[in-house]
Structure formats: structure tokens, C-alpha cells
Amino acid sequence: MNAAELLSHHHLKKSSARISIIRALQELETPASEPEISNKMGIHYDRTTFYRSIQTMVEAGLIRKIVVDKLVVRYALRDKPDHAHFYCDNCQQLTCLEDIHPGPYRLPAGFQTRESDVIIRGLCNSCSNHLPIETIH
Amino acid sequence: MNAAELLSHHHLKKSSARISIIRALQELETPASEPEISNKMGIHYDRTTFYRSIQTMVEAGLIRKIVVDKLVVRYALRDKPDHAHFYCDNCQQLTCLEDIHPGPYRLPAGFQTRESDVIIRGLCNSCSNHLPIETIH
DNA sequence: TTCTTGGTGCAACATTGTTGCATTTGATAC
DNA sequence: GTATCAAATGCAACAATGTTGCACCAAGAA
Ligand SMILES: [Mn+2]
Ligand SMILES: [Mn+2]
Ligand SMILES: [Zn+2]
Ligand SMILES: [Zn+2]
Numbered sequence: 001m002n003a004a005e006l007l008s009h010h011h012l013k014k015s016s017a018r019i020s021i022i023r024a025l026q027e028l029e030t031p032a033s034e035p036e037i038s039n040k041m042g043i044h045y046d047r048t049t050f051y052r053s054i055q056t057m058v059e060a061g062l063i064r065k066i067v068v069d070k071l072v073v074r075y076a077l078r079d080k081p082d083h084a085h086f087y088c089d090n091c092q093q094l095t096c097l098e099d100i101h102p103g104p105y106r107l108p109a110g111f112q113t114r115e116s117d118v119i120i121r122g123l124c125n126s127c128s129n130h131l132p133i134e135t136i137h
Numbered sequence: 138m139n140a141a142e143l144l145s146h147h148h149l150k151k152s153s154a155r156i157s158i159i160r161a162l163q164e165l166e167t168p169a170s171e172p173e174i175s176n177k178m179g180i181h182y183d184r185t186t187f188y189r190s191i192q193t194m195v196e197a198g199l200i201r202k203i204v205v206d207k208l209v210v211r212y213a214l215r216d217k218p219d220h221a222h223f224y225c226d227n228c229q230q231l232t233c234l235e236d237i238h239p240g241p242y243r244l245p246a247g248f249q250t251r252e253s254d255v256i257i258r259g260l261c262n263s264c265s266n267h268l269p270i271e272t273i274h
Numbered sequence: 275t276t277c278t279t280g281g282t283g284c285a286a287c288a289t290t291g292t293t294g295c296a297t298t299t300g301a302t303a304c
Numbered sequence: 305g306t307a308t309c310a311a312a313t314g315c316a317a318c319a320a321t322g323t324t325g326c327a328c329c330a331a332g333a334a
Contacts (some may be wrong), residue, residue: 010181015281034321046283048324051322053281067206070290075322086248097244102255105237110262111223118239125247150300152312171290183314188291190312210290260305 022077028112031066031085031094031112035116044105051137068094068119084118090127147197154190159199159214168203168211168231188231212234220254226260227264
């Protein structure tokens with residue numbers, strides 16, 4: 001599904017910023033940070049517009065915002081069912097754990113879930129294999 | 138358990154900053170942000186020292202850092218078993234869901250979990266009762 | 275083509291966390 | 305108690321990320 005189709009699917013106007021953000025995310029194929037996305041978007045990039053566009057698309061459900069930790073925020077197209085994410089403390093790579101689905105959670109009476117996040121931090125397979133234990137503090 | 142005992146329990150030096158952070162968290166009784174904690178700490182507050190002290194105590198396992206979203210970070214004493222947290226999009230209150238425990242998760246081979254977070258966002262019981270539906274956008 | 279709503283670009287600002295370095299303090303040994 | 309030394313603190317400067325106000329522009333509908 002291309003950028004224009006995704007936008008009309010979510011009842012959003014087509015606009016240059018939105019289209020280039022979506023294309024950047026499609027090329028990157030993995031959840032990406034603002035700097036990573038802006039690199040793909042080339043010149044004529046405005047940070048304010050980025051944040052406003054991202055927010056619109058997040059609220060529309062087109063894009064997923066994954067907050068691993070303060071200073072570690074990644075964005076991804078919401079093209080797969082919700083799933084947990086693994087963040088490697090060593091190599092900073094974010095891995096989609098598409099087999100781990102959040103919830104459903106049994107909440108106290110009256111609480112309404114809008115969205116849930118599962119973030120697992122640790123060492124990824126590559127780092128736990130290649131790293132001598134002493135260097136992991 | 139008082140502040141000094143908690144520190145020695147975790148093999149950390151007693152220091153004025155650490156003690157007053159712990160006391161603030163004990164008084165607040167709920168996960169609190171840096172501004173909330175610093176208010177409780179009164180005058181003679183230094184933000185750099187706060188962040189260095191918090192980091193030390195988080196790494197020692199004395200304090201839990203709960204990242205709800207960028208610009209929404211809360212800290213709490215790690216005095217209960219790990220549990221999920223509910224963040225109300227309307228009133229911004231963070232509720233401990235002590236009955237919901239994260240994981241254990243079955244990860245791909247080689248992945249090692251160090252810590253996991255479950256954040257559920259939506260409307261709390263108070264807000265879903267009192268709020269007319271139209272005002273929830 | 276015109277109209278209108280909403281998107282964009284820019285400047286200024288806000289919040290939260292970090293780094294370097296000189297000074298002070300807590301814990302231990304004497 | 306006093307000396308010692310590593311570690312904690314305080315301050316200034318900086319960095320990263322997101323927000324707000326406002327003038328201008330562009331997409332989509334009439
Ligand atoms: Mn994912
Ligand atoms: Mn809690
Ligand atoms: Zn890794
Ligand atoms: Zn609420």
C-alpha cells in the first residue's frame with residue numbers, strides 16, 4: 001500500500017510532509033527515530049512539521065510511536081498487529097517481537113484501555129553471543 | 138524501611154541528595170516526576186545531582202523509572218514486585234496495577250531479558266465515569 | 275476558478291537530561 | 305578525633321527533543 005493510499009485509508013489529506021514520512025518509514029523497514037527519518041527525507045525538512053505530521057498520523061492510527069525510554073523514541077508504520085518490542089541495551093537496536101501480543105489485561109472496574117505497550121530491555125541475540133561477559137555492566 | 142536502611146541495603150553511600158529523594162518518594166506514595174519530587178525536596182535542590190542520584194539508585198535497583206511517554210517520566214521506590222502501570226490520558230494520573238505482572242516472555246533464541254515494562258494508556262475509572270463522551274477526543 | 279480549511283515553515287521557547295570541573299563530604303583507616 | 309581518598313555535590317554550559325504562535329500556502333470541494 002503506497003503513501004497516498006494509506007493516507008486516504010485513514011481519512012487524512014495527502015500532503016508532502018506526510019507522504020515523505022511514510023515513504024521514509026517504508027524504506028527503513030524498522031522503527032526509526034526522528035533523526036533517522038529526517039535523514040531519509042532529504043533537504044527541505046522542518047522539525048515542527050515533522051512532529052505535527054507524526055502526531056496527526058499517530059492519532060489516526062497510521063503510525064505507531066514506540067517509547068523505549070526518554071531520549072529513545074521510535075516511530076513505525078502500524079502495518080502489523082500490535083506486538084511487544086525488544087530494545088538491546090548494548091547495540092540500541094529495536095526488534096519487533098511479532099509473536100508477543102500485549103494483553104488483554106484485566107483492569108480494575110471503570111478503567112478503559114486505549115492502547116498498551118510492552119517494552120522488553122536486555123541483550124539481543126547478536127550482543128549476547130559476541131560480547132565477553134565482563135564488558136556487560 | 139527508612140532511607141538510610143534502604144541505601145545500605147543496596148550498598149550505596151548515604152548522602153543528603155539520595156536520602157531526600159527517597160523520603161520524597163516515600164511521602165508521595167505514588168510514582169512521581171522530577172518536578173514533583175523536587176518540590177518535596179524543598180530548597181537547596183540541584184537538578185544535576187538529582188539525575189545523577191536517581192541514575193545510581195535506579196541502577197542499584199532501589200528506584201524504578203517508569204517511562205510512559207517522552208515528557209512523561211515518573212520515578213518510584215522499587216518496594217513492590219514488578220507490575221504494569223496505567224496512565225490516564227485525561228487526568229495524567231499513573232496507577233500501579235499490582236495484579237498485572239509482566240511476562241515472563243518467550244523470546245527468540247539468544248535474547249536475554251534484563252527488565253520489562255507494561256504501560257497501558259486510556260481512561261481511569263474516575264475519568265471514564267465523570268467525563269461526557271463528547272469531551273473525550 | 276474560487277473558496278475554505280487545514281498544512282507548512284520559521285523563529286522563539288520549553289522541558290528534560292548531560293558533561294566538565296572544582297569543591298565538599300562520607301566512610302574507612304589510623 | 306584526625307587524616308585520607310574516593311565518591312558525591314554544585315554550578316555553568318550545553319544537548320536533544322518537542323511545543324507554540326503566526327504568517328503563508330496548498331489540497332480538495334463547490
Ligand atoms: Mn514493531
Ligand atoms: Mn508502580
Ligand atoms: Zn544488541
Ligand atoms: Zn484519569
